[in-house]
Amino acid sequence: MKGLTIGKIMLAFLPAFLLMPLIAALQIGLDQNQVKTIIIDPGHGGIDPGANIAGFLEKDINLAVAVELRTVLEDAGLHVVLSREQDTDLSDQCNNPQIKGRQRRDLAARLGLVEEVGADIFISIHANADPKPERRGIHTFYAPKSEAGKKLADYIHGELQKVTVADNRAYPGDYWVLKANKVPAVIVEVGYITNTEERFLLQTTDHRKIIAEAIARGARRFFAESTLI
């Protein structure tokens, strides 16, 4: 206690200009730690509609949710890059001739963005379809061997569970875009377009906003609380 008091007195008498460089250095450190870059990846696009029921296309809902998510994250001061902003696939943006096939090249281009923009995390947005129309709810997936990916998925899914119908937990998923990703990555399947109620909800801005805000809260908690990044 005594030492602390003496320390406080000494600090009070230190000329302010001596503290300036220290404060500036701390500020830079904080800025570097705080401004994270997030890739939001609306699945499919262009000639690839994803799931499709009666003219309602997964690629459109993915993009609409992604745009909403970008707004929420940017409002929170985060740096956001969308893998696509239009109704296009990305296969022609893949610059590796070794990778064959439109779908693979499309995914490779999305993965390539991670290094290109120095992303910290990757969030892919998809919507689900199932022959059983009663199936509904959000699923969140992470790469099976990624501890950080699981952490990110757990935070995001935990927030989604609080606000909407969602699986009992996040699950490992055998997806290339997750397994080949160099940063913690998740796929959020935002609902079933084959379920009448969810299809209706996903067409409303309010519901998309609820989902986007929950995903954003999860991502921010990951940055704030995880020691894995």
Ligand SMILES: [Zn+2]
């Ligand atoms: Zn999909």
